[in-house]
Amino acid sequence: MRLYPARVVRKLMLIRAPLFIKIMAPLILLIFLTVGISGYRVYQESTSRWQTEMDTRLARVANLVANTVDRERLRVIRQPTDIDGPAYQQIAGRLEQAVIAANVAWIGIYYREDDYFYYWVDYDYSGVGYPFFYATPAHFSAYADRQPQPVAYTDEFGSYYGFVAPIIINNDAGQEEVIGLVEALVDQEARTLLQQDTFSRILPIMLIGSLIVVVLSALITVVLFNQPLRRLQHGALALAQGRFGYTIKLSSRDELGDLAETFNQMSKQLKKLYQELAERERIQRELEIAQRVQLATFPAEIPQVPGMTIATYFRPHRETSGDFYDLLPLGDGQIGIVIGDVSGKSIPAAMVMVAAQSIIRAEAYNFDSPAQVLDKSNTILAHRIVPGMFAAVSYARFDLHKQELIWANAGHVYPFLLHRVPPADQSDYPHYLETAGFSLPMGMNDDIRYEDDGLTLSPGDMILFYTDGIIEAMNPNRQIYGFDRLENLVRSLPPDISPEDLIETVLADVIAFVQEAEQHDDMTMVAVKVGGKAA
Known part of the structure; x- marks a missing residue:
C-alpha cells in the first residue's frame, strides 16, 4: 500500500505529454479548490453572522413591542371603524417608530378567535378585524406556549421572515393570558442582500487571483518545482483553515518566486476583505445605534x-x-x-x-x-x-x-x-x-x-x-x-x-x-x- 502512490506517479510519467502539463493539472485543481474553500468560508462566516444579528434584532423588537404596548388602548380597538380612533393612531404610531428604529419591513399585532388570526393594529393601517390567512404552526405555537417563535410565510405580495411574540396579561383570576401576537418581519430579499454583496466582492478576487496563480505556475520549471510547491501547498491549506494573511517565504528569483508573491498578495487581500466586511458590519451597527439615540431625542x-x-x-x-x-x-x-x-x-x-x-x-x-x-x-x-x-x-x-x-x-x-x-x-x-x-x-x-x-x-x-x-x-x-x-x-x-x-x-x-x-x-x-x- 505504501508503494501505491509511487506506482501511480510512475504510470503518469509514462504518458506522452509535456511535463509542465503533468505538473500544472493537479496544481490548478488545488489552487481553485483552495481559493473556493477560502472564499466560501468568508462568505459563510459573514452571512451566518448577519443572519444571527437579524434574528436577534427581530426577536428583540417583537418582544419589546409585546412588553410595552399599551394594553388598555389595545383593548378598545375592536371594530373596523376604530382605525380612525386615537387608540389605533397612538399604537400604530409607536409601531411605525419601532419599524424605523429597528430597520425592519413591517410590525403588526394580531388577535385570535377560535382557530383564526385577525389583524388588530399595524403600522401601515391594514384594518381592524381583517382575517390573516397565512398563519403558520409557529403562530399557534407562540400563542399556546407563550414564547417567541420564528415565522416564515409567503403571501400575494412576497415572502417574509420574522418573529412573533405573545402579548401577555394577567386576567381577573390572576392568571397569565395571551391576548394577541406581535409580528416583526423583513422581506426574504433582505436576507439575501448581504450574501449577494459578499459574493460579488469575493468572486473577482477569486477569479483574478486564481488566474494570476495559474499563469505564473505555467512558467514553473521542473528543476525548481519540488520544494517551492510544498510551501505553496502548505500556504493553501493554511488559507483553507481560515488563516487569512498567511504568507510564503520563498527567495527564488524566478516564476516560483512570482507565484509565491502572488499568493501572498491574494492572502493579504482575503484578510483585508474579511476585515473590511467586519468593519462594515461594525459601522452599520453603530449607525443603527446612533439613529435610535437620535430618534429618541x-x-x-x-x-x-x-x-x-x-x-x-x-x-x-x-x-x-x-x-x-x-x-x-x-x-x-x-x-x-x-x-x-x-x-x-x-x-x-x-x-x-x-x-x-x-x-x-x-x-x-x-x-x-x-x-x-x-x-x-x-x-x-x-x-x-x-x-x-x-x-x-x-x-x-x-x-x-x-x-x-x-x-x-x-x-x-x-x-x-x-x-x-x-x-x-x-x-x-x-x-x-x-x-x-x-x-x-x-x-x-x-x-x-x-x-x-x-x-x-x-x-x-x-x-x-x-x-x-x-x-x-x-x-x-x-x-x-x-x-x-x-x-x-x-x-x-x-x-x-x-x-x-x-x-x-x-x-x-x-x-x-x-x-x-x-x-x-x-x-x-x-x-x-x-x-x-x-x-
Missing part, C-alpha cells in the same frame, strides 16, 4: 394644546440626520416650536444636532425671550462644536392666551404665516416671518446677539416651519424646487386647510417635482394652526 408625541393644531414631518436622508425639531410645552398656555438644520452629514452632524437640541430645550425653560434662548444656546454651542460646523435654528414661542407669537431666527430659512383670510393682493402672501438684526447660524461666533420679533395671531392663522431640504429638492434636470414654487402652491390652497393636509400637499408636490432623482438632504416640516383642537 425627538418628541415621542405631539403635545395636546387646547386651541392649537400641530402636525410634523421628518425624513432623514441617511441613517442619521442633521435636521431636528422640538415641541416644548412651556405651561400657562404657551408652547415653543424649534426647528433646525446642522451643517454636514452623517454622525458628526447628528452629534451636533443632539447637542444643539438639548441646549435649546434646556434654555427654553430658563428664558421667556426666544432671542435670549438663542443667545445663551449659541454661547454654549460655539465652545463645544468643531470649527466650521454650525446650526441654523428658528425658535418661536406661542402664547395662546394672548394670541401672540414671538420668534427669533439664527440663520434658518424663514417660516411663513398663512392668514385665515388671505389678503386681496397676494404678492406678499404667504407672509415670511423675517427678523431684524443678525441672523447668523449658531456656533459660528459666541458674540452674536439675536433679536425678537412678534405679531398677534387670529383664529385660523397657520405657520409653516421647514428646512432647506424642501426648498433645495432637485429634479433630474438639476433644477431646485425653490421658494417661488412653494409660494405658488400655498396661494392655491384653501384658507381652511389643516396642518396635516398642508404638510401632505407640500410633500406630494415636492415628490412630484423631484420624480426619481436622488435627494441629498433631510426634509423636516412643522405646521401650527391657531384656533383648532390639539392633534
Whole structure:
C-alpha cells in the first residue's frame, strides 16, 4: 500500500505529454479548490453572522413591542371603524417608530378567535378585524406556549421572515393570558442582500487571483518545482483553515518566486476583505445605534394644546440626520416650536444636532425671550462644536392666551404665516416671518446677539416651519424646487386647510417635482394652526 502512490506517479510519467502539463493539472485543481474553500468560508462566516444579528434584532423588537404596548388602548380597538380612533393612531404610531428604529419591513399585532388570526393594529393601517390567512404552526405555537417563535410565510405580495411574540396579561383570576401576537418581519430579499454583496466582492478576487496563480505556475520549471510547491501547498491549506494573511517565504528569483508573491498578495487581500466586511458590519451597527439615540431625542408625541393644531414631518436622508425639531410645552398656555438644520452629514452632524437640541430645550425653560434662548444656546454651542460646523435654528414661542407669537431666527430659512383670510393682493402672501438684526447660524461666533420679533395671531392663522431640504429638492434636470414654487402652491390652497393636509400637499408636490432623482438632504416640516383642537 505504501508503494501505491509511487506506482501511480510512475504510470503518469509514462504518458506522452509535456511535463509542465503533468505538473500544472493537479496544481490548478488545488489552487481553485483552495481559493473556493477560502472564499466560501468568508462568505459563510459573514452571512451566518448577519443572519444571527437579524434574528436577534427581530426577536428583540417583537418582544419589546409585546412588553410595552399599551394594553388598555389595545383593548378598545375592536371594530373596523376604530382605525380612525386615537387608540389605533397612538399604537400604530409607536409601531411605525419601532419599524424605523429597528430597520425592519413591517410590525403588526394580531388577535385570535377560535382557530383564526385577525389583524388588530399595524403600522401601515391594514384594518381592524381583517382575517390573516397565512398563519403558520409557529403562530399557534407562540400563542399556546407563550414564547417567541420564528415565522416564515409567503403571501400575494412576497415572502417574509420574522418573529412573533405573545402579548401577555394577567386576567381577573390572576392568571397569565395571551391576548394577541406581535409580528416583526423583513422581506426574504433582505436576507439575501448581504450574501449577494459578499459574493460579488469575493468572486473577482477569486477569479483574478486564481488566474494570476495559474499563469505564473505555467512558467514553473521542473528543476525548481519540488520544494517551492510544498510551501505553496502548505500556504493553501493554511488559507483553507481560515488563516487569512498567511504568507510564503520563498527567495527564488524566478516564476516560483512570482507565484509565491502572488499568493501572498491574494492572502493579504482575503484578510483585508474579511476585515473590511467586519468593519462594515461594525459601522452599520453603530449607525443603527446612533439613529435610535437620535430618534429618541425627538418628541415621542405631539403635545395636546387646547386651541392649537400641530402636525410634523421628518425624513432623514441617511441613517442619521442633521435636521431636528422640538415641541416644548412651556405651561400657562404657551408652547415653543424649534426647528433646525446642522451643517454636514452623517454622525458628526447628528452629534451636533443632539447637542444643539438639548441646549435649546434646556434654555427654553430658563428664558421667556426666544432671542435670549438663542443667545445663551449659541454661547454654549460655539465652545463645544468643531470649527466650521454650525446650526441654523428658528425658535418661536406661542402664547395662546394672548394670541401672540414671538420668534427669533439664527440663520434658518424663514417660516411663513398663512392668514385665515388671505389678503386681496397676494404678492406678499404667504407672509415670511423675517427678523431684524443678525441672523447668523449658531456656533459660528459666541458674540452674536439675536433679536425678537412678534405679531398677534387670529383664529385660523397657520405657520409653516421647514428646512432647506424642501426648498433645495432637485429634479433630474438639476433644477431646485425653490421658494417661488412653494409660494405658488400655498396661494392655491384653501384658507381652511389643516396642518396635516398642508404638510401632505407640500410633500406630494415636492415628490412630484423631484420624480426619481436622488435627494441629498433631510426634509423636516412643522405646521401650527391657531384656533383648532390639539392633534
